[in-house]
Amino acid sequence: MNGKKLAIVIGILIGSQLCGPVAHAHQRDYLVNQPYYTAKKGEFEVEFYNDMNLPEMDNDDTYSSKHQIEVEYGITDHLQAAFYEVYTWDRAEDWSRDEFKVEGKYRFAEPGQLPLDIALYGEYANPNGSRETHSDDVETKLILSKDIGVWNFTANLIAERAINENAEWDLEYTAGVNYAVTPRTRLGLELQQSLGDSDSFHADSTQPAYIIPGIYMNILPNVRILVGPAFGLTRASDDIQFKSLVEVEF
Numbered sequence: 001m002n003g004k005k006l007a008i009v010i011g012i013l014i015g016s017q018l019c020g021p022v023a024h025a026h027q028r029d030y031l032v033n034q035p036y037y038t039a040k041k042g043e044f045e046v047e048f049y050n051d052m053n054l055p056e057m058d059n060d061d062t063y064s065s066k067h068q069i070e071v072e073y074g075i076t077d078h079l080q081a082a083f084y085e086v087y088t089w090d091r092a093e094d095w096s097r098d099e100f101k102v103e104g105k106y107r108f109a110e111p112g113q114l115p116l117d118i119a120l121y122g123e124y125a126n127p128n129g130s131r132e133t134h135s136d137d138v139e140t141k142l143i144l145s146k147d148i149g150v151w152n153f154t155a156n157l158i159a160e161r162a163i164n165e166n167a168e169w170d171l172e173y174t175a176g177v178n179y180a181v182t183p184r185t186r187l188g189l190e191l192q193q194s195l196g197d198s199d200s201f202h203a204d205s206t207q208p209a210y211i212i213p214g215i216y217m218n219i220l221p222n223v224r225i226l227v228g229p230a231f232g233l234t235r236a237s238d239d240i241q242f243k244s245l246v247e248v249e250f
Contacts, residue, residue, distance in 0.1 A: 027218065027224040027247055027249065028047070028216070028224060028226065028245065028247050029152060029154075029178050029186055029188065029216050029226075030154060030174075030176050030178065030188060030190055030214070030216075030226075031188075031190060031212055031214050031226050031227075031228050031230075031243045031245060032174050032176075032190050032192050032210075032212060032230075032243075033154045033155070033156055033174045033175070033176045033190055034105070034121055034141050034143055034156050034174075035143070035145070035154065036107055036111065036117045036118075036119050036143050036145035036154065037107070037111070038074060038077070038078060038079065038080035038105055038106075038107055038119070039072050039073060039074035039080050039249075040074045040077055041074045041075070041076050041077045042074060043073070043074045043249065043250065044071065044072065044073055044249070044250040045071075045072040045073075045247060045248065045249050045250070046069070046070070046071055046072075046247070046248045046250070047068075047069075047070040047072070047245060047246070047247045047248075048067075048068070048069055048070075048245065048246045048247075049066070049067065049068035049069075049070070049243075049244075049245050050065070050066075050067050050068075050243070050244045050245075051065060051066040051067075051241055051242070051243050052065050052241065052242040053065065053066065053238050053241050054238060054239050054240050054241065054242075055238040055239060056239060057239045057240065061091055063090070063091070064088065064089060064090035064091075065088065065089045065090075066086065066087075066088050066089075066098070067086070067087045067088070067089075068084055068085070068086045068087075069084065069085045070082055070083070070084045071083050078106060078107050078108070078109075079104070079105070079106050080103075080104070080105045080106075081102070081103065081104055082102070082103040082104075082105075083100070083101070083102055083103075084099075084100060084101040084102075084103070085097070085100050086098040086099045086100065086101065098127065099125050099126055099127040100125075100126055101123055101124065101125040101126070102123070102124050103121065103122070103123045103124075104121070104122050104123075105119060105120070105121045105122075105143075106119060106120050107119035107143075111145075111147060112147060116144055116145070116146055117143075117144070117145040117146060117147075118142070118143065118144060118145075119143040119145075120140075120141070120142065120143070121139075121140065121141035121142075121143055121156075122138070122139070122140055122141075123137075123138065123139040123140075123141075124136065124137070124138055125137040125138075125139065135162035135163065135164035135165050135167075136162070136163050136164055137160055137161065137162055137163065138160070138161060138163055139158065139159070139160040140158070140159050140160075141156045141157065141158050142156070142157040143155075143156055144156075144157075150179055150180040151177065151178070151179055151180075152177065152178050152186075153175075153176075153177050154175070154176050154177075155173065155174065155175040155176075156173060156174045156175075157173055158171065158172040158173060158174070159171055159172075159198075160172070167197075168197035168198045168199045168200075169197060169198040170194070170196070170197050170198075171194070171195040171196065171197065171198060171201060172192070172193065172194045172195055173192075173193060173195065174190060174191065174192045174193075175190065175191050176188055176189065176190035176191070176212075177189055178214075178216065184217060184218040185215070185216070185217045185218070186215070186216045186217075187213075187214070187215055187216075188213070188214045188215075188216060188228075189211070189212070189213050189214070190211070190212040190213075190214065190228075191209070191210070191211055191212070192208075192209065192210045192212065192230070193207065193208070193209040193210075194207040194208045194209070195207065204234075205234040205235050205236065206234070206235075206236050207234060207236055208232070208234060208236045208237045208238075209232070209233040209234045209236075209237055210230040210231060210232055210233060210237060210238075210241070211230070211231050211233060212228050212229070212230040212231070212243065213228050213229070214226055214227060214228025214243075215227060215228065222248060222249040222250075223246070223247070223248050223249075224246070224247040225244070225245070225246055225247075226243075226244065226245040226246075226247075227243070227244045227245075228243055229241065229242055229243070230242075230243055
């Protein structure tokens with residue numbers, strides 16, 4: 001097969017993946033926003049998250065990475081449970097098991113039945129380490145979403161606190177918009193910002209904030225890949241983070 005024919009074959013294969021039918025279940029459309037949708041009853045989903053963090057671009061001693069494996073299960077069509085394992089790497093400590101987490105998410109209706117799609121999310125995290133230096137955490141999210149034609153708008157209002165010590169709630173939000181370029185491919189833009197704790201609520205340059213463009217694509221009917229860089233917007237942020245997520249449905 002000559003080069004021209006090979007290029008045609010590759011183009012046809014790529015086009016069939018980009019423009020073919022959408023996967024049967026709705027898959028994830030954001031890198032940091034928790035989506036409105038849940039796994040269908042009896043359905044398993046596995047997600048692999050990978051973050052490469054570059055706090056100082058010109059100093060590779062500061063580089064680190066975070067890797068998360070999540071298994072989701074649809075208890076009902078509106079209620080989902082999940083289990084996470086999280087591992088980290090940096091130059092000082094090499095690889096370490098960072099924490100495990102369990103999650104529950106409930107959505108109140110089918111998409112579009114209400115003026116605004118609403119879901120509630122709760123998470124318990126158990127960091128790996130001594131109780132003297134680590135504390136279990138709980139995190140809650142109010143998920144708001146709206147589809148308008150080929151556009152989706154999603155926001156998460158987030159509160160997190162340590163439960164083994166006297167701590168305030170840490171507040172954060174994420175917001176995103178994405179656009180369906182083809183039935184299989186979406187382009188998106190997200191914003192993530194910390195807001196301090198409930199005692200000293202504020203949003204300024206002392207809080208981490210990121211803007212995250214991304215592309216989200218089904219490479220197979222039940223396999224989705226999401227990739228994008230997160231650019232730090234404040235001096236408290238990493239210079240850049242490279243994020244990727246692979247989702248597989250069963």
